[in-house]
Amino acid sequence: MTQNPGYSLPVERVNELSREQFRKDYLAHSRPVVVTGGVREWPALKRWELETLTERLQDRTVEIASTAKGIFSYDLESPRAKYEYMAFSDAAALVAQGQRDAQYYIMQLSIEHYFSELRDDILRLDLLSGEACSPHFWLGGADLVTPLHWDNLHNLYGQVRGRKRFTLFAPAEHDNLYPYPATALYGHMSYANPEASEQWPKLRDAERFECILAPGDLLFLPAFWWHHVRSLELAISVNFWWVPGLSGCFVPAFLRTLRMAYRRERLTGLGAPVSTFPGGPIGAARSALRNGQTSFAMLFAASALEKTIRARCYAVGIDDWEDATPRPIEVLDAELAACGAYPPDLDRARLGSWTHAINRVVDGDSETALSVAEATTIVDEIRMFVTDMH
Ligand SMILES: O=C(O)CCC(=O)C(=O)O
Numbered sequence: 001m002t003q004n005p006g007y008s009l010p011v012e013r014v015n016e017l018s019r020e021q022f023r024k025d026y027l028a029h030s031r032p033v034v035v036t037g038g039v040r041e042w043p044a045l046k047r048w049e050l051e052t053l054t055e056r057l058q059d060r061t062v063e064i065a066s067t068a069k070g071i072f073s074y075d076l077e078s079p080r081a082k083y084e085y086m087a088f089s090d091a092a093a094l095v096a097q098g099q100r101d102a103q104y105y106i107m108q109l110s111i112e113h114y115f116s117e118l119r120d121d122i123l124r125l126d127l128l129s130g131e132a133c134s135p136h137f138w139l140g141g142a143d144l145v146t147p148l149h150w151d152n153l154h155n156l157y158g159q160v161r162g163r164k165r166f167t168l169f170a171p172a173e174h175d176n177l178y179p180y181p182a183t184a185l186y187g188h189m190s191y192a193n194p195e196a197s198e199q200w201p202k203l204r205d206a207e208r209f210e211c212i213l214a215p216g217d218l219l220f221l222p223a224f225w226w227h228h229v230r231s232l233e234l235a236i237s238v239n240f241w242w243v244p245g246l247s248g249c250f251v252p253a254f255l256r257t258l259r260m261a262y263r264r265e266r267l268t269g270l271g272a273p274v275s276t277f278p279g280g281p282i283g284a285a286r287s288a289l290r291n292g293q294t295s296f297a298m299l300f301a302a303s304a305l306e307k308t309i310r311a312r313c314y315a316v317g318i319d320d321w322e323d324a325t326p327r328p329i330e331v332l333d334a335e336l337a338a339c340g341a342y343p344p345d346l347d348r349a350r351l352g353s354w355t356h357a358i359n360r361v362v363d364g365d366s367e368t369a370l371s372v373a374e375a376t377t378i379v380d381e382i383r384m385f386v387t388d389m390h
Contacts, residue, residue: 038218162235
């Protein structure tokens with residue numbers, strides 16, 4: 001393995017983090033952070049040895065991925081990873097020993113779905129509040145690699161056994177990271193290997209952040225951040241994903257990446273890439289509403305807002321905001337207003353109420369989530385706003 005990291009910074013580390021600090025200093029800015037010992041109280045840290053898990057789970061059917069070279073691509077069309085179902089005890093034996101011609105990885109299985117009896121070994125994270133998210137389970141041998149990609153979800157990733165090295169790049173580094181074409185179904189992946197920068201020279205221009213997660217550590221990996229992960233020994237992890245609120249999306253550096261995400265059929269389950277929907281993001285929002293998918297509808301509506309406001313920015317001579325530092329919506333809103341990017345008669349209170357509603361629904365707070373009828377009203381208002389602004 002060649003280490004040629006260009007320039008590399010450690011991911012910020014803290015020993016303690018209150019929910020308020022997390023939201024204010026990291027979540028609002030989509031900035032990664034490791035909380036050392038952040039999950040050390042989880043009973044899983046004491047209970048999850050491979051042998052004890054095997055005793056508890058025995059014949060439970062699990063999905064397991066295998067590859068010849070230990071590189072686990074998310075591109076299911078890639079010949080590199082094969083998926084099969086087998087009893088947990090057989091899967092655990094394969095993970096522990098590997099085979100001469102294959103390595104095995106149990107990846108991101110829903111704990112609720114596959115092993116509900118393990119639920120009590122994981123404590124709810126204090127950093128989460130209303131977010132709708134459930135834990136996912138990872139078990140793999142040493143030296144397995146998840147190649148460079150991003151997800152459209154925020155992620156709190158807890159390490160239970162073994163260590164993993166995470167290499168992260170901010171969304172704004174996109175152009176240096178050899179992404180798959182935006183039109184590819186797996187447009188969230190990169191061709192590049194950050195462990196072989198000499199083969200991917202632009203990687204050396206990208207600022208990378210690295211951390212090693214040890215048992216008990218917790219990483220906040222913001223949505224749209226590129227990540228490459230290597231296990232340093234047999235490793236067990238549990239992570240929580242959730243849909244970012246609008247404040248996590250409606251920031252310039254993410255939106256370029258988000259636009260690519262809209263082209264992916266899998267993101268929506270709408271049956272076709274969103275780019276093919278008549279009416280662009282608003283058309284996609286309406287289709288999502290017909291399926292009752294209010295959170296996707298809100299994200300597409302947010303994208304329509306962004307597209308329009310960006311066009312206004314260019315119109316008034318602001319052309320650098322795509323690469324600006326991610327910042328909360330209120331800050332961005334004030335900046336855009338100050339530079340005249342909005343039409344003078346824009347009802348900014350109304351704009352604020354849409355973003356508030358969008359945040360409520362995408363934050364997944366089920367008690368206050370929008371009904372489809374309310375979401376439809378908002379999408380219609382945004383459609384009118386977008387049309388008027390052009
Ligand atoms: O742990 C891994 O191998 C990959 C983790 C990952 O890609 C994620 O949590 O999004």
